[in-house]
Amino acid sequence: MQFHTEFSPEVLPHRIGLNSQIVTIGSCFADVMGQRLVDAKLSVLNNPFGTIFNPVSISKLLTMALRGTSPDENGYIERDGVWFHYDFHSMLWANNQAELRDKLIACLTQTSDAIRKADFLFLTLGSAMVYRHIETGKVVANCHKMPGALFEKYLYQIDHLRDDMNRLLKTLHKVNPNLKVLVTVSPVRHTRDTLPLNNVSKSILRVIAHELTVWNDWITYFPAYELMMDDLRDYRFYEADLIHPNTQAHDYIFGKFAECAFDPDLRNFISKWTQITKSLAHRPLYGHNSPAHRQFLIKLIAELETMSKRIDVSAELAEVQGRLEKCILSNV
Incomplete structure (x- = not known):
């Protein structure tokens, strides 16, 4: 008897390998997946602009970078002595406008360089609901806790969204x-948008994602x-x-992703x-000075040295070697 509908996605036509270079952009789910890829020792630029929910802002930032x-x-604002920019997440801030400008330009340059070299771009669309800054008439990526009266919130029209995404993807394909x-x-x-509007928003994004994969064989959903x-x-x-998936859900979804997207x-x-x-996280039950623990560390160093032929494990090696040295010195 089955108690849920188990779903196994089809194998993706383009598979990620150990040496693949990846960029993730988009909502907080892009952060989660990106960090999982980082933890797996892949080369990843993980959500460099911070959490960006709407495709309009994603398209604007990536186009700006490329x-x-x-x-x-006109996007710079100051709040409580701290400077932000409406097109970027609040993780990108500074104590003055000039400092923030330098930081944002560096972020855009880093992203452009990474995308031009990347094998994969992991693009996560969060919401079709947008906030428009009334004074400038422009959609913002983040309101930075400014008064709500400064913004108009509305559902972005699907045709305009389709046009934005198509322009972005043409630019991406041209540069790489x-x-x-x-x-x-x-x-x-996005329950703050109400559940009915959240469903409309997700439906718009899902239709756009489907159309992009139908029109372009280098785009996969x-x-x-x-x-x-x-x-x-x-x-x-x-x-x-009751809104965000928990760790167990992330484990499950990432496991499904690995099955269909990673090469053998x-x-x-x-x-x-x-x-x-798991071995790196292990701590001895009966003290750090036992012969058994020394042998455990020696074996772990050997395993890391073998891994070093394929990936950078210099930090892990240094940490374990330091533990072994302390273990040896304590017995001298």
Whole structure:
């Protein structure tokens, strides 16, 4: 007897390997998936602009980066002595406008360089609801806790959204013809928009994502949203706010992603690396000076040295070697 609808996505036509270079952009789900890829020792630029929910702002930022355009001078704001920019997340801040401008330009340059070299762009769309700054008439990525009267909130029209995404993807394909794009719709529900509007918003994003994959063989959809809504249809897979997927849900979705998106060599590598990370987290039950623990550390160093032929484990090696040295010195 089955108690849920298990869903296994089809194998993606373009597979991620250990040496693949990846950029993630978008909502908080992009952060989560990106960090999982980082933990798996892949080369990842993880959500450099911070959490960006709406595709309009995602398109604007990536286009700005790829064309070498400077941030809009009208977008800078100061609040409580701290400077922000309406096109960027609040994690990008500074004590003055000039300092922030330098920081934003550096972020745009880093992102442009990474995308031009990347094999994959993991693009997560969060919401079709946008906030328009009334004075400038422009959609913002973040309101930075400014008064709500400064903004108009509305559902972005699907045709305009389609046009924005098509322009962005043409630009991406022009600067990096080998880039493969993985599109997802974030499984995080935007309940502040009301559940009916959240469903309309997600539907718009899902239609756009589908159309992009139909028109472009280098764009693929990964069904994170469907996995959360249908496969994991239970509140035990949510955080206490009943909105964000919890760690168990992230584990499950990332596992499904690995099955369909990673090549066999990468899956085999991650299996071995998972065991090593467990060993790195191990602490001896009966003290750090026992012969058994010394042998454990020596074995772990050997495993890391073997791994070093494929990935950078210099930090992990240094940490374990330091533990071994302390263990030896304490017995002198």
